[in-house]
Amino acid sequence: MNSSIPDIQCPPTAGSHTAALDLAEAACRTRGASLTAIRREVLELLYRSPTGVKAYDLLAQIKEARPGASPPTIYRALDFLIEQGLAHKIGRMNLFVACRHASHQIPSLFLVCPKCSGVTELQEQSVMSALSNSLAAAGHRLESPEVEISALCPMCVGAR
Amino acid sequence: MNSSIPDIQCPPTAGSHTAALDLAEAACRTRGASLTAIRREVLELLYRSPTGVKAYDLLAQIKEARPGASPPTIYRALDFLIEQGLAHKIGRMNLFVACRHASHQIPSLFLVCPKCSGVTELQEQSVMSALSNSLAAAGHRLESPEVEISALCPMCVGAR
């Protein structure tokens, strides 16, 4: 700090997400992992795409800042973010989304709209525990915190 | 029919599934669709792979009988079977499975084992109705009868 004059904040560009990114970075630190520049940039792009992004779209966007970026660049970043619980992959759509519930470690439901491909992350303790019990009764064990469901989103339900 | 002597049944080759295939064919007929030879063969291959099979593995198998088969051959057949509710796609694994509950139209849970990639189809009315209610409360509507879940299968749970 070189002055008593408070710095003007970075202009709140539509979607800077600085606070969330800083939180994510801190969370990684506490786990001994590091949210490097690339990873942070990818995560920011995810934050800006609330309904999910394709890997190669991410690649195209990242290339604007890093012309040398290649598929492994983003797939590695995505793998890291998923490992850290900061992002999820929607298998049926090959879509990646930022996790909106990073703080808690409860399994999430991902509602994938078959009309608009939008993804909504939902947490429903009651559903998940019913689910978990049924699986256990059948000898299975719920492992990953990701349950994918096709469900029309409110907008598409309305646009009948 | 040309005789009073009853035909000897086709030898019950491990996995002929003739009865199920005939049922499927009849079901298609009632819907005005037709389970052609190719589609029937693909469905039979699905029946023989209870834990799911990849599209290009199907292709390789089909090629033994039909050397000219190409990717569209199987993807078209798979699309048809899925439309008819005779098969499902497991998005996260790019895996296709025959439907084991073709008779009823209740949504199914697909348990995908992250260790062995095995797929189990499960029907749990209680879970599904809890789910359906929660979604409705959030303004969504359950659309497709396919819910994918990562869960260790009983074998892999045991093999700790």
Place this chain on the structure above:
DNA sequence: AATACAATGTTATAACATTGCATTTCTTAT
């Protein structure tokens, strides 16, 4: 300086899926 290790760069290729168009086969109305 030498080593160790995580992250990234680079090139190539594997794996999965669709498009477009030509041809054949199956219905069905006449």
Place this chain on the structure above:
DNA sequence: ATAAGAAATGCAATGTTATAACATTGTATT
């Protein structure tokens, strides 16, 4: 029976998604 139209298939090319394999860089420790 047969022509018209629809459905299914053959086939080549291409598009999309993801990983393998190996080299390089940066940084921290010894």
